[in-house]
Amino acid sequence: xxxxxxxxxxxxxxxxxxxxxxxxxxxxxxxxxxxxxxxxxxxxxxxxxxxxxxxxxxxxxxxxxxxxxxxxxxxxxxxxxxxxxxxxxxxxxxxxxxxxxxxxxxxxxxxxxxxxxxxxxxxxxxxxxxxxxxxxxxxxxxxxxxxxxxxxxxxxxxxxxxxxxxxxxxxxxxxxxxxxxxxxxxxxxxxxxxxxxxxxxxxxxxxxxxxxxxxx
Amino acid sequence: xxxxxxxxxxxxxxxxxxxxxxxxxxxxxxxxxxxxxxxxxxxxxxxxxxxxxxxxxxxxxxxxxxxxxxxxxxxxxxxxxxxxxxxxxxxxxxxxxxxxxxxxxxxxxxxxxxxxxxxxxxxxxxxxxxxxxxxxxxxxxxxxxxxxxxxxxxxxxxxxxxxxxxxx
Numbered sequence: 001x002x003x004x005x006x007x008x009x010x011x012x013x014x015x016x017x018x019x020x021x022x023x024x025x026x027x028x029x030x031x032x033x034x035x036x037x038x039x040x041x042x043x044x045x046x047x048x049x050x051x052x053x054x055x056x057x058x059x060x061x062x063x064x065x066x067x068x069x070x071x072x073x074x075x076x077x078x079x080x081x082x083x084x085x086x087x088x089x090x091x092x093x094x095x096x097x098x099x100x101x102x103x104x105x106x107x108x109x110x111x112x113x114x115x116x117x118x119x120x121x122x123x124x125x126x127x128x129x130x131x132x133x134x135x136x137x138x139x140x141x142x143x144x145x146x147x148x149x150x151x152x153x154x155x156x157x158x159x160x161x162x163x164x165x166x167x168x169x170x171x172x173x174x175x176x177x178x179x180x181x182x183x184x185x186x187x188x189x190x191x192x193x194x195x196x197x198x199x200x201x202x203x204x205x206x207x208x209x210x211x212x213x214x215x216x
Numbered sequence: 217x218x219x220x221x222x223x224x225x226x227x228x229x230x231x232x233x234x235x236x237x238x239x240x241x242x243x244x245x246x247x248x249x250x251x252x253x254x255x256x257x258x259x260x261x262x263x264x265x266x267x268x269x270x271x272x273x274x275x276x277x278x279x280x281x282x283x284x285x286x287x288x289x290x291x292x293x294x295x296x297x298x299x300x301x302x303x304x305x306x307x308x309x310x311x312x313x314x315x316x317x318x319x320x321x322x323x324x325x326x327x328x329x330x331x332x333x334x335x336x337x338x339x340x341x342x343x344x345x346x347x348x349x350x351x352x353x354x355x356x357x358x359x360x361x362x363x364x365x366x367x368x369x370x371x372x373x374x375x376x377x378x379x380x381x382x383x384x
Binding site: 049050051059060061063064065067068069071072075076084085087088089091092093094095096099127131135 | 217218219227228229231232233235236237239240243244252253255256257259260261262263264267295299
């Protein structure tokens with residue numbers, strides 16, 4: 001059965017889902033939001049439980065809420081931690097990584113992009129990078145929890161891509177984090193996704209304008 | 217781990233991030249859905265219920281509490297209540313997913329307590345939600361908690377001031 005993602009033709013909250021689909025080896029097609037009428041039709045169709053995208057049609061389910069979607073994919077493919085303790089750690093660390101990732105979402109959308117980047121540089125890097133550096137230093141496998149890739153690794157990786165994209169060199173003082181980014185980025189499925197056609201670019205002004213008009 | 221509370225020490229772990237803590241407790245006690253599909257539905261519905269619950273968090277803390285309350289009344293109720301009313305209508309068990317209590321029910325219940333507390337009568341047009349709130353509230357463990365000494369009060373100005381002084 002085909003797996004179908006409905007979202008904007010851009011990163012946003014959908015990109016986390018795309019990364020998890022890639023990491024789990026799940027092929028998927030995409031429906032991009034065309035305009036406000038398209039959004040209205042989707043809302044009226046009843047597929048969007050909370051009237052929001054992303055929407056992932058998979059396994060007979062119509063899933064919304066990007067984090068619930070990611071955790072479903074993780075559970076299905078054993079990427080959510082092995083033991084109950086590991087599952088708790090993965091969940092907790094993912095929440096923190098998600099907090100960090102979310103600092104990048106307003107870039108391009110909020111009017112004060114430079115102020116946001118300054119905040120990230122002066123406040124959020126200082127707050128978050130040492131925590132992840134310590135977590136990675138404490139685990140010999142190079143992953144955040146246990147011996148294999150979990151959804152927490154995928155979230156942190158996405159945040160680090162954003163970090164390097166917006167503030168090049170920001171990871172230079174965090175060697176474990178830097179090595180982690182290289183490691184995850186070279187996993188075959190992740191590498192193929194990053195180099196492939198479904199990876200979306202950073203938001204352009206045109207993309208932002210379009211997204212705002214769809215949601216207005 | 218992330219320099220924030222709540223912190224729960226349990227089973228040899230030091231857990232932070234309230235939602236991760238809740239999901240751990242749910243998994244441990246089978247309150248997270250039975251099938252893999254149910255687990256996905258519980259997770260998804262909990263996220264939405266959590267969105268709704270979070271609208272109440274600024275009350276007492278944000279300077280413009282009346283505006284916050286007004287937005288809940290004029291925007292968030294009409295956005296969220298019909299969705300949960302429909303989910304409960306489609307469920308024969310009276311719970312949001314499956315046949316028994318899940319962590320999604322608890323999140324919604326907490327949100328509805330806030331609704332009734334700040335806006336008495338706000339659930340009057342939503343019979344299923346009203347029934348749900350009564351049902352969950354009368355479950356022995358929930359009832360005992362609500363009536364017991366560990367249930368906390370709504371934020372007072374003194375409490376808000378204390379929190380602010382601790383965090384900043």
